[in-house]
Amino acid sequence: MQKRHVDVAVIGAGSAGLSAWHMARKSADDVLLIEAGEYGTTCARVGCMPSKLLIAAADAAHRARQAGTFGVKVAEVDIDGEAVMARVKGERDRFVGNVLKSMKRIPEDQRLRGHARFIQPHTLQVGDHTQVTANAIVIATGSRATWPGFFEAAEDRLIINDDVFEWETLPESVAVFGPGVIGLELGQALSRLGVRTRTFGVGGAIGPLQSDKVREIADELFNAEFYLDPDADVQKIERSTEGVTLTFVERTTGKVLTETFDYLLAATGRQPNVDKLALENAGIELSERGVPSFNRFTMQCANTDGSASHIFIAGDANQAVPLLHEAITEGQIAARNAANLNDIKAGRRNVPLAIVFTEPQMASVGDSRASLEARFGGCDCIAEGGVSFDDQGRAVVMGENHGYLALYAEHGSGQFLGAEMLGPRVEHMAHLLAWALEQKMTVSDMLAMPFYHPVLEEGLRSGLRDLNANLQLGPAVTERCMECGPGD
Ligand SMILES: Cc1cc2nc3c(=O)[nH]c(=O)nc-3n(C[C@H](O)[C@H](O)[C@H](O)COP(=O)(O)OP(=O)(O)OC[C@H]3O[C@@H](n4cnc5c(N)ncnc54)[C@H](O)[C@@H]3O)c2cc1C
Numbered sequence: 001m002q003k004r005h006v007d008v009a010v011i012g013a014g015s016a017g018l019s020a021w022h023m024a025r026k027s028a029d030d031v032l033l034i035e036a037g038e039y040g041t042t043c044a045r046v047g048c049m050p051s052k053l054l055i056a057a058a059d060a061a062h063r064a065r066q067a068g069t070f071g072v073k074v075a076e077v078d079i080d081g082e083a084v085m086a087r088v089k090g091e092r093d094r095f096v097g098n099v100l101k102s103m104k105r106i107p108e109d110q111r112l113r114g115h116a117r118f119i120q121p122h123t124l125q126v127g128d129h130t131q132v133t134a135n136a137i138v139i140a141t142g143s144r145a146t147w148p149g150f151f152e153a154a155e156d157r158l159i160i161n162d163d164v165f166e167w168e169t170l171p172e173s174v175a176v177f178g179p180g181v182i183g184l185e186l187g188q189a190l191s192r193l194g195v196r197t198r199t200f201g202v203g204g205a206i207g208p209l210q211s212d213k214v215r216e217i218a219d220e221l222f223n224a225e226f227y228l229d230p231d232a233d234v235q236k237i238e239r240s241t242e243g244v245t246l247t248f249v250e251r252t253t254g255k256v257l258t259e260t261f262d263y264l265l266a267a268t269g270r271q272p273n274v275d276k277l278a279l280e281n282a283g284i285e286l287s288e289r290g291v292p293s294f295n296r297f298t299m300q301c302a303n304t305d306g307s308a309s310h311i312f313i314a315g316d317a318n319q320a321v322p323l324l325h326e327a328i329t330e331g332q333i334a335a336r337n338a339a340n341l342n343d344i345k346a347g348r349r350n351v352p353l354a355i356v357f358t359e360p361q362m363a364s365v366g367d368s369r370a371s372l373e374a375r376f377g378g379c380d381c382i383a384e385g386g387v388s389f390d391d392q393g394r395a396v397v398m399g400e401n402h403g404y405l406a407l408y409a410e411h412g413s414g415q416f417l418g419a420e421m422l423g424p425r426v427e428h429m430a431h432l433l434a435w436a437l438e439q440k441m442t443v444s445d446m447l448a449m450p451f452y453h454p455v456l457e458e459g460l461r462s463g464l465r466d467l468n469a470n471l472q473l474g475p476a477v478t479e480r481c482m483e484c485g486p487g488d
C-alpha cells in the first residue's frame with residue numbers, strides 16, 4: 001500500500017474537479033486529482049455535447065421537412081442512422097479529445113486513478129493501492145442516472161443516456177420515461193430522426209417548467225409533434241422476444257394499448273455519486289438523502305458537531321444545481337477555499353439560468369415563481385407580464401412562431417426578478433435576461449435599451465411593456481405598438 005500526503009485532494013476529474021484542480025494549484029503546490037472512471041467528463045462523453053449533437057441532426061431533419069412552408073420542395077427526408085451516429089460519436093470524440101489534451105497539462109504525479117473513499121476525515125483509500133491524507137478534500141464526484149426498480153423488467157432493453165451515444169445506428173422505436181430535461185431533449189430528437197417514440201411522465205411535469213401557462217403551451221406544442229403523456233398510466237413493463245412491451249392507457253383515446261419498443265430509455269432523474277464514498281468516516285453532517293450539508297457560497301461542508309469541515313463539495317455531487325456552468329463555478333470556489341483553509345471566502349454566485357435544447361427551447365432566468373412567492377412572503381409584491389410568440393414578427397418570418405414568455409418584477413421598485421419561457425431560440429434571450437438580472441435592472445431600464453428590427457427580442461420588448469403596465473409604471477398594452485414596426 002502506497003501512502004501519500006497532499007495539500008488538497010480532489011475526488012473526480014469531471015468539469016467541477018478539473019476546475020477545482022486548476023484553482024487549487026494557484027495557492028497550493030501539492031494538489032492531487034483522483035479519478036475512478038474514464039477521463040473526459042460527463043459533459044463531453046455522455047452529457048451536454050453528444051446530446052446537442054444528436055439534437056443538431058434532428059433539427060436538420062426537421063428543417064428539411066418544414067421547408068415546404070417556405071415553398072422549398074424537399075423530395076423525401078431519408079435518415080441514415082449510421083451516418084447520424086457516426087457524426088455524433090465522431091464530434092463527441094473530438095470534444096472528449098480536447099478535454100484529454102487539456103488534462104495532459106496536469107503533471108502525472110498530480111493524478112491518481114482509482115475509486116476514492118473515506119477511511120478517516122483526512123484520509124482516503126484509493127483503489128486497493130494508495131492511502132492519501134490531505135489537509136483539505138474537494139468532493140466532485142458528479143451524478144448518475146437513477147430509475148425506479150420496476151423498470152428492471154425491461155432487462156437488457158433498459159437503457160440510459162450513456163447507452164444512446166454508443167449506438168451504431170438509430171433503433172426503430174424507444175419508449176422514453178421521464179419528460180424532464182434529458183427525456184425531452186433526447187425524446188424529441190429521436191422522434192425527429194424517425195424513431196417511433198412515446199414519452200411517459202408522472203405528476204404532470206414537463207421539463208423544468210413552473211408556470212402553468214407556459215407548461216400548458218409546451219404540452220400542446222410537443223404533443224402536436226410526438227406522443228407525450230406527462231401523467232401517464234403505465235400498467236405493465238415486460239421483456240418480450242421483440243424488445244420491451246408496455247401496457248398503458250393512451251392519453252388521447254383512454255384505450256389500454258400494448259406496444260413493443262426496442263428500448264426503454266430511463267430519463268427519470270439523477271442521483272449524486274456520494275453513496276460509495278463511505279461518508280460515515282468523513283465526520284461531516286449528511287442530509288436525509290445522504291448528501292453532505294454545505295454552504296453554497298463557500299462550498300464548505302459542516303462537521304457533525306456543526307463546525308466548519310476541511311471537506312468541500314462541488315458540481316452534481318451536491319445535487320444543488322446540476323448544470324455545467326455551475327459545476328465549474330462551484331469547483332473554483334471549493335478549491336480556492338480548500339487551498340486557503342485559514343482564509344475562507346464567499347464566492348460569487350450567478351443568478352439562476354437554465355436552458356433546455358428542445359424546439360421550441362425552454363429557459364428560466366432567476367428564481368422560479370414559487371421561490372419568489374416564498375421569498376416575498378405572499379405580500380402581493382410580484383407583478384407578471386408576458387407575450388406570446390404566436391404573432392411575433394421575426395418568429396413568423398422564421399416559421400417558428402410558437403411559445404410564450406412570462407416575466408416577473410417587483411411592485412414598487414420595478415426591479416426585474418426573472419422569467420420563464422418557451423420559444424424560438426430563447427437561449428439568447430435567456431442570456432440577455434440573466435445579464436439584466438445580474439445588473440439589477442428595472443423593467444424601465446430594460447425598456448430603455450436598444451432593440452433592433454426585426455428580431456425576436458422585439459417580442460421581449462412587448463413582454464416588458466406588458467410587465468411595466470402591470471407594475472403600473474407604463475401604459476396598458478391594448479393594441480399593437482404603433483411606433484415600433486411590425487416586429488413586436
Ligand atoms: C444527457 C445530459 C445532458 C446534459 N446537458 C447539459 C447541458 O446542455 N447544459 C448543462 O449545463 N448541463 C448539462 N448536463 C449536466 C452536466 O453534464 C453536469 O452538470 C456536469 O457534467 C457535472 O459535472 P461534475 O464535474 O459535477 O460531474 P462529472 O463530470 O460527472 O465528474 C465526476 C467524476 O467523478 C468521478 N468519480 C465518481 N465517484 C468517484 C470516486 N469515488 N472516486 C474517484 N472518482 C470518482 C466520475 O468517474 C466522474 O469522472 C447534462 C447532463 C446529461 C446527463
Ligand SMILES: NC(=O)c1ccc[n+]([C@@H]2O[C@H](COP(=O)([O-])OP(=O)(O)OC[C@H]3O[C@@H](n4cnc5c(N)ncnc54)[C@H](O)[C@@H]3O)[C@@H](O)[C@H]2O)c1
Nearest residue numbers: 178179180181182183200201202205268269270322355356
Ligand atoms: N440543457 C441542459 O442544461 C440539461 C440537459 C440535460 C440534463 N441537464 C441536467 O441534468 C439533470 C437531470 O436531468 P433528468 O432529465 O434526468 O432529470 P429531471 O429531474 O429533469 O427529469 C426527470 C423527470 O422524470 C420524471 N419521472 C420520475 N419518475 C418517473 C417515472 N417513474 N416514470 C416517468 N417519469 C418519471 C420526473 O417527473 C421528471 O419529469 C437536470 O436537472 C439538469 O440539471 C441539463
